[in-house]
Amino acid sequence: MSFCPNTPEDVREMLAAIGAASVDELFAPIPAELRAKSFDLPEGVSEQELRRQMQELARTDRTVTPFIGGGYYDHHVPAAVDHLSGRAEFYTAYTPYQPECSQGTLQALFEYQTAICRLTGMEVSNASLYDGGTALAEAAMMALRITGRNRLLIDGSVSPFAREIVRTYLRNLDVEIVEIAPKDGAIDRNALAAHLTDRTAAVIFQNPNFFGTVEDLSDLAEAAHAKGALLVASVYPISLGLVQSPGAMGADIVVGDGQSLGNPLSFGGPSFGFIATVKKYIRNLPGRIIGETVDRNGRRGFVLTLQAREQHIKRHKATSNICSNQSLCALRGLLFLASVGREGMVELARLNRDKAEYAKGLLGKIKGVRLLNAAPTFNEFTLVLPGDAAAATERLLAKGIAAGVPLGAYYDGMANCLVVTVTEKRSRSEIDLLARELEGAL
Amino acid sequence: MKLIFEKSVAGRRGLKLPVADVPRAAELPENLARKEPAGLPEVSELDLVRHYTNLSRRNFSVDTNFYPLGSCTMKYNAKIIEDTTAFFAGSHPMTPLLPGGEALTQGSLALIHGLGGLLSEITGMDEVTCQPLAGAHGEMTGIMLIAAYHRAKGNRKKYVIVPDSSHGTNPASAAMVGYEIITIPSAPYGDMDLDAFRAAMNGEVAAVMMTCPNTLGLFNPHIREICDIAHEHDALMYYDGANLNAILGKVRPGDVGFDVIHVNLHKTFGTPHGGGGPGSGPVGVKKGLIPFLPGPRVVQQDGAFALEREQPESIGRVANFFGNFGVMAKAFAYILMLGREGLIEVSEQAVLNANYMMSRLKGHFDLPYEKSCMHECVFSASRQLKNGVHAIDIAKYLIDRGYHPPTVYFPLNVKEAIMIEPTETESKETMDAFIAVMKEAAEMAEKNPAALHEAPVTMPVSRLDETKAAREQNVCFGPW
Ligand SMILES: Cc1ncc(COP(=O)(O)O)c(C=O)c1O
Numbered sequence: 001m002s003f004c005p006n007t008p009e010d011v012r013e014m015l016a017a018i019g020a021a022s023v024d025e026l027f028a029p030i031p032a033e034l035r036a037k038s039f040d041l042p043e044g045v046s047e048q049e050l051r052r053q054m055q056e057l058a059r060t061d062r063t064v065t066p067f068i069g070g071g072y073y074d075h076h077v078p079a080a081v082d083h084l085s086g087r088a089e090f091y092t093a094y095t096p097y098q099p100e101c102s103q104g105t106l107q108a109l110f111e112y113q114t115a116i117c118r119l120t121g122m123e124v125s126n127a128s129l130y131d132g133g134t135a136l137a138e139a140a141m142m143a144l145r146i147t148g149r150n151r152l153l154i155d156g157s158v159s160p161f162a163r164e165i166v167r168t169y170l171r172n173l174d175v176e177i178v179e180i181a182p183k184d185g186a187i188d189r190n191a192l193a194a195h196l197t198d199r200t201a202a203v204i205f206q207n208p209n210f211f212g213t214v215e216d217l218s219d220l221a222e223a224a225h226a227k228g229a230l231l232v233a234s235v236y237p238i239s240l241g242l243v244q245s246p247g248a249m250g251a252d253i254v255v256g257d258g259q260s261l262g263n264p265l266s267f268g269g270p271s272f273g274f275i276a277t278v279k280k281y282i283r284n285l286p287g288r289i290i291g292e293t294v295d296r297n298g299r300r301g302f303v304l305t306l307q308a309r310e311q312h313i314k315r316h317k318a319t320s321n322i323c324s325n326q327s328l329c330a331l332r333g334l335l336f337l338a339s340v341g342r343e344g345m346v347e348l349a350r351l352n353r354d355k356a357e358y359a360k361g362l363l364g365k366i367k368g369v370r371l372l373n374a375a376p377t378f379n380e381f382t383l384v385l386p387g388d389a390a391a392a393t394e395r396l397l398a399k400g401i402a403a404g405v406p407l408g409a410y411y412d413g414m415a416n417c418l419v420v421t422v423t424e425k426r427s428r429s430e431i432d433l434l435a436r437e438l439e440g441a442l
Numbered sequence: 443m444k445l446i447f448e449k450s451v452a453g454r455r456g457l458k459l460p461v462a463d464v465p466r467a468a469e470l471p472e473n474l475a476r477k478e479p480a481g482l483p484e485v486s487e488l489d490l491v492r493h494y495t496n497l498s499r500r501n502f503s504v505d506t507n508f509y510p511l512g513s514c515t516m517k518y519n520a521k522i523i524e525d526t527t528a529f530f531a532g533s534h535p536m537t538p539l540l541p542g543g544e545a546l547t548q549g550s551l552a553l554i555h556g557l558g559g560l561l562s563e564i565t566g567m568d569e570v571t572c573q574p575l576a577g578a579h580g581e582m583t584g585i586m587l588i589a590a591y592h593r594a595k596g597n598r599k600k601y602v603i604v605p606d607s608s609h610g611t612n613p614a615s616a617a618m619v620g621y622e623i624i625t626i627p628s629a630p631y632g633d634m635d636l637d638a639f640r641a642a643m644n645g646e647v648a649a650v651m652m653t654c655p656n657t658l659g660l661f662n663p664h665i666r667e668i669c670d671i672a673h674e675h676d677a678l679m680y681y682d683g684a685n686l687n688a689i690l691g692k693v694r695p696g697d698v699g700f701d702v703i704h705v706n707l708h709k710t711f712g713t714p715h716g717g718g719g720p721g722s723g724p725v726g727v728k729k730g731l732i733p734f735l736p737g738p739r740v741v742q743q744d745g746a747f748a749l750e751r752e753q754p755e756s757i758g759r760v761a762n763f764f765g766n767f768g769v770m771a772k773a774f775a776y777i778l779m780l781g782r783e784g785l786i787e788v789s790e791q792a793v794l795n796a797n798y799m800m801s802r803l804k805g806h807f808d809l810p811y812e813k814s815c816m817h818e819c820v821f822s823a824s825r826q827l828k829n830g831v832h833a834i835d836i837a838k839y840l841i842d843r844g845y846h847p848p849t850v851y852f853p854l855n856v857k858e859a860i861m862i863e864p865t866e867t868e869s870k871e872t873m874d875a876f877i878a879v880m881k882e883a884a885e886m887a888e889k890n891p892a893a894l895h896e897a898p899v900t901m902p903v904s905r906l907d908e909t910k911a912a913r914e915q916n917v918c919f920g921p922w
Contacts (some may be wrong), residue, residue: 322720
């Protein structure tokens with residue numbers, strides 16, 4: 001089964017037109033000694049059998065009630081998102097290199113860029129990057145280019161995964177990365193100030209951070225700007241229904257992961273990364289950008305623009321190597337935002353926060369349990385348990401509850417800490433059950 | 443068509459949210475609270491559905507049009523494969539990272555491990571990581587692995603060699619990892635100039651990035667020799683396997699002497715392109731490079747799948763979690779469904795279709811490299827240019843006739859390139875009809891070039907002013 005339509009008669013006619021005796025002859029340019037030594041794969045299967053095999057494999061995954069986040073969040077995906085992004089005109093198209101027959105994708109991505117700008121309070125956005133972590137690495141590289149400096153300060157409460165990606169991306173370049181250890185789940189402003197100099201290219205934060213803490217970054221933006229450094233903020237888009245936009249706080253580059261905007265958990269991908277900045281830095285943005293223009297008759301239309309930044313024109317001098325991005329996931333992000341809408345986004349964020357605050361109240365009252373800090377949080381918060389959080393998590397997991405992310409693996413001295421996430425999908429009774437079970441597991 | 447923002451009506455609502463079953467929380471402190479809701483659209487669900495359904499109709503796509511876009515492998519994406527991935531949509535990627543969590547995600551981990559194994563066998567490599575999120579991301583990961591290899595050996599390396607016909611991502615990816623680029627010109631016969639390559643090779647070269655067949659659709663008969671020369675200088679051979687459609691079951695880059703490869707699941711392995719992504723760019727390596735692979739690696743221990751926690755020499759993560767899992771699941775299903783025979787049929791039919799296209803069109807367009815091609819062929823509109831007709835004019839005419847044009851902006855070493863990749867899923871009739879229209883375009887270039895300059899005239903927009911777009915940089919609808 002290979003979806004090849006040519007009949008034996010077609011093949012004969014085609015070979016005759018080519019002037020070849022057999023299909024094998026077409027492979028004659030490949031010397032015999034270079035032919036495959038092995039190709040040991042299973043026999044193909046029917047559609048029906050494939051469905052059975054895939055279903056069986058998926059069934060061996062056990063479902064749990066997720067109070068976990070770590071950058072990926074269990075949010076409701078509106079039905080319209082699946083149906084519209086499931087239109088084959090969208091998902092079986094290529095990159096819109098020929099704009100006249102790609103206005104569907106191009107206009108949708110222009111709308112996406114608009115939605116991202118409005119959500120983040122920034123002026124320009126590209127048409128998506130791979131994911132939140134790689135977007136942060138791209139933002140860091142962008143800041144290095146803009147400032148011509150080679151030092152980065154990164155707050156330790158940025159997701160450990162994202163920090164690892166930044167380190168991986170920059171390891172082979174002449175860049176110094178200083179990580180500022182967080183204090184009680186928040187930014188250590190004194191330590192940061194001590195390291196911020198006029199050689200710093202950027203200071204990098206996440207808001208809400210990995211512990212769930214929400215902070216005002218305005219003073220940090222001012223401090224960075226005073227030294228000629230940029231402020232890069234990674235944000236959780238759902239929080240922006242309630243939390244002040246990073247643009248209003250003074251961020252120069254804003255990134256984040258778009259999974260929470262209409263993309264299923266899907267074991268970690270695909271989602272999309274977004275990146276937005278101020279207009280003066282547009283030429284330093286990585287990746288594709290859609291721009292508005294007119295056709296020969298003066299009608300509005302959309303095209304890929306500022307392509308002279310990109311690899312297919314600039315090759316090794318491009319702002320990034322990215323070619324394919326996560327277009328369809330970005331479209332899903334747009335569909336999500338348009339479906340939830342202006343007021344809905346506030347309500348959705350509130351619903352998340354209300355549930356998390358309810359959970360925080362219950363869990364924080366368990367004997368021996370306290371909150372890591374009293375700072376405001378959005379839909380995640382960190383508990384300090386009386387004992388090892390990993391052990392408690394494991395006990396609850398056996399009961400089908402993923403109670404949170406224990407921090408011992410990511411932060412020294414935080415083995416008793418547990419980050420709990422509560423999205424709008426968790427019901428009061430699920431939260432009540434979590435509280436009872438956690439109490440029992442301590 | 444209006445933008446969704448222009449259809450917005452204050453107070454109109456789309457999605458209905460659930461009623462809270464918990465008390466209302468206190469407001470965020472003033473300095474943290476958003477002052478104004480974000481200016482998102484206010485539309486009903488029907489507004490939304492109609493808007494995007496109508497927008498989608500302004501796209502060409504594989505399901506609606508023949509899409510012979512060279513280097514992009516726009517093959518048919520089977521519907522059953524779309525369906526099967528939905529089975530995995532609910533798995534949270536943090537679960538296996540929790541203590542005891544691996545046992546709960548055996549299906550997803552088995553899929554990642556299984557896909558890696560299948561791709562290893564297909565490419566002749568020893569291990570594959572599926573973490574990279576697209577082809578270019580795979581290239582960058584592969585070059586990082588090579589950098590780690592040289593660092594571990596104490597090698598001092600500075601350069602990466604690429605042929606001038608290479609895809610733009612190759613030099614861009616190597617540059618992202620800090621290497622300087624040496625570009626080798628193509629010889630008159632279309633392959634990388636062997637003498638120029640020999641002359642450029644030195645002890646400071648970290649890697650040579652190639653693809654074979656190259657972007658001209660030509661298989662380089664000296665490929666083994668090139669690998670040997672590189673290895674003599676302890677440079678590693680990198681294979682751009684974005685497109686394996688020509689060599690499935692015929693050649694394995696690992697057997698030929700390549701050390702690192704990336705493959706694009708969204709080209710060869712039948713996963714849709716999504717209007718530009720998501721893709722997936724797994725990277726395969728030979729044994730010596732396994733310790734450097736990005737973590738967490740999925741391994742099989744005592745019959746169960748697990749994440750390897752200790753990888754001291756790993757380059758580190760290149761993505762949030764395990765890669766574009768949903769895309770990987772589609773490729774896995776595709777390989778299972780086609781199986782050994784089916785995949786061999788893919789390369790045979792892809793090469794047959796491309797050669798047929800080449801033989802039927804070669805009297806009408808110049809063929810810069812007159813050899814039998816592999817899965818794609820590259821013509822040049824240089825003959826048509828004498829009448830002022832560029833490859834892009836022919837491309838625009840094809841749009842009017844209902845065809846997505848071939849690739850015309852690449853490869854850069856062919857003037858007025860027209861790069862055609864029919865893929866194996868297209869029938870002879872479809873190609874015959876396309877060939878007839880191509881011939882028509884060649885005739886029009888002689889008789890009525892002005893009409894080609896006007897094209898397209900049947901689309902929602904005619905040719906767009908790209909200079910204006912670049913000058914005005916209007917990339918976000920305002921005011922807000
Ligand atoms: C030969 C070749 N290499 C690399 C790439 C890059 O792949 P991606 O777009 O997935 O990053 C492509 C795709 O455009 C390609 O055709």
